[in-house]
Amino acid sequence: MIQFFKSLYVHNRFFIYISAISALFLLSFWIPALYAVTWMLVWLFVIAMCIDVLILYRFKNGFLARRIVSEKLSNSDDNEVAITLENKYPFQIFISLIDELPKQFQKRDFQYTSSLQSGEKTTHTYTVRPVERGEYTFGKVNVFVSSFLQLFSKRYTFSAEQSVKVYPSYIQMKKYEFMAMHNNLTEFGMKKIRRIGHTMEFEQIKNYIPGDDVRTINWKATAKRAELMVNQYQDEKSQPIYSIIDLGRVMKMPFEGLKLLDYAINSTLAFSNIALLKNDKAGMLTFSKKVEKIVAASNKKTNLSVINEELYNITTNFSDANFALLYANIKRKINQRSLLILYTNFEHISALKRQLPYLKAITKKHLLVTVFFENTELDTLIIENSEDLQSVYHKTIAEKYAYEKRLMIKELEKNAVHAILTKPQHLSVNVINKYLEFKAKGMI
Numbered sequence: 001m002i003q004f005f006k007s008l009y010v011h012n013r014f015f016i017y018i019s020a021i022s023a024l025f026l027l028s029f030w031i032p033a034l035y036a037v038t039w040m041l042v043w044l045f046v047i048a049m050c051i052d053v054l055i056l057y058r059f060k061n062g063f064l065a066r067r068i069v070s071e072k073l074s075n076s077d078d079n080e081v082a083i084t085l086e087n088k089y090p091f092q093i094f095i096s097l098i099d100e101l102p103k104q105f106q107k108r109d110f111q112y113t114s115s116l117q118s119g120e121k122t123t124h125t126y127t128v129r130p131v132e133r134g135e136y137t138f139g140k141v142n143v144f145v146s147s148f149l150q151l152f153s154k155r156y157t158f159s160a161e162q163s164v165k166v167y168p169s170y171i172q173m174k175k176y177e178f179m180a181m182h183n184n185l186t187e188f189g190m191k192k193i194r195r196i197g198h199t200m201e202f203e204q205i206k207n208y209i210p211g212d213d214v215r216t217i218n219w220k221a222t223a224k225r226a227e228l229m230v231n232q233y234q235d236e237k238s239q240p241i242y243s244i245i246d247l248g249r250v251m252k253m254p255f256e257g258l259k260l261l262d263y264a265i266n267s268t269l270a271f272s273n274i275a276l277l278k279n280d281k282a283g284m285l286t287f288s289k290k291v292e293k294i295v296a297a298s299n300k301k302t303n304l305s306v307i308n309e310e311l312y313n314i315t316t317n318f319s320d321a322n323f324a325l326l327y328a329n330i331k332r333k334i335n336q337r338s339l340l341i342l343y344t345n346f347e348h349i350s351a352l353k354r355q356l357p358y359l360k361a362i363t364k365k366h367l368l369v370t371v372f373f374e375n376t377e378l379d380t381l382i383i384e385n386s387e388d389l390q391s392v393y394h395k396t397i398a399e400k401y402a403y404e405k406r407l408m409i410k411e412l413e414k415n416a417v418h419a420i421l422t423k424p425q426h427l428s429v430n431v432i433n434k435y436l437e438f439k440a441k442g443m444i
Helices: 002-007 012-027 033-057 170-175 177-181 219-225 260-277 302-313 323-333 349-363 377-383 389-414 424-441
Strands: 008-010 063-068 072-074 079-087 093-099 112-116 121-128 134-138 141-146 152-158 162-167 196-207 229-234 240-246 281-287 291-298 339-343 367-373 418-422
Touching (some): 002 008, 002 152, 033 152, 063 093, 063 141, 063 152, 079 093, 112 121, 162 302, 170 260, 177 260, 219 229, 240 260, 240 291, 260 281, 260 339, 260 367, 260 424, 281 302, 281 323, 323 349, 339 424, 349 367, 367 389, 367 424, 389 418, 418 424
Parallel strands (some): 240 281, 240 339, 339 367
Antiparallel strands (some): 079 121, 093 112, 093 141, 134 162, 281 291
8 A cells, every 4th residue: 555655646737627626616606506517527536536546557567667778888978878668558648757867967857758659669768978987876767657637647666776887988989990990191191111120020031141130140040041041020010109197186177077187088098999900009107196007008909998997997186296206117117119198287387397307308218299288268268359457357368378388389399299289179189190190100
């Protein structure tokens, strides 16, 4: 009995009918003939109520619903969630669907209304856009079913709590895969050649000819053939490439609901996938006051899963990043010349100059690209018309900050440090294009 009353809800139309009957009783004060008619309507209304409750509860499983959501959601992207609905009643029903969304979305007005014919199946889809990594918990699917009388509703509850994890944007990663498959090398006017070198990638054994490096003589092959044979090597195709993410407080700045750290994380995943498709070795390093995590560069496809899991768990903090420690760890742990993509942010040129000696030291052995961000919130201030003294002041300050960003680019280029100044939304494509440019020029 308790379960019955918990599942029974009064429909909005119930109050409309009650109001209409009350109005008739009021009118019967002046028109006595309406009094008997109104009582007849009251009894008809009571009978209709009983019929409505009876047909709703006559069928124990008169309605079925199920939520379909992926085990992993893609951060900062629109992810589809589907709810299948099936009418088991032998008549048309009207439904009101309420899905209990995770608290992170802060959405409390989700409601979907529809009608279903007898035996009809349908699927309602909607999208959610998470802006934080972590675990999200969906609650119950609540469906309020009404008959054609629409006096009462019976609540059906489906799907117990369902937890999903929000990972770095794998949708964005797949979106940029085509860039690795497209041949961009000729766009820079470069001719692809095979260069003979002395790296660790062995190519073949050949006869010695004057001019060959005597250090490459293969003495075992020479003894077997009774003539000088040398090992020939070619430039190693798989180059180490590291994404280095600053976890300091500068990466907490949000744009369009997403922190700079999450933009960097999404870019790292997409870029690492491209590097692996290009047969390079992808790795990752995160740091703040100390080096937090290191994933050694590898060209194994499983390394992308390792990087993805590490990216899922990292968080930023309120400390300043220690670039001196970063330089020491790179010098000690990354021995082979590598392409280093450093995701950080500088708002003032003085902040850049404090770290510039360490960036210059890293470039002596590695190909370093420093990536930092435009403050897109300033664009509105710069382009709007100034109508009073205060808006003129704000516009001047905004232009000063934008100018400092351009000065930082020149300062880095002057010290042989490659740099990318990008809007957060264009981060991934700009980093991938820079990487493809380096590949085309033979710089890595």
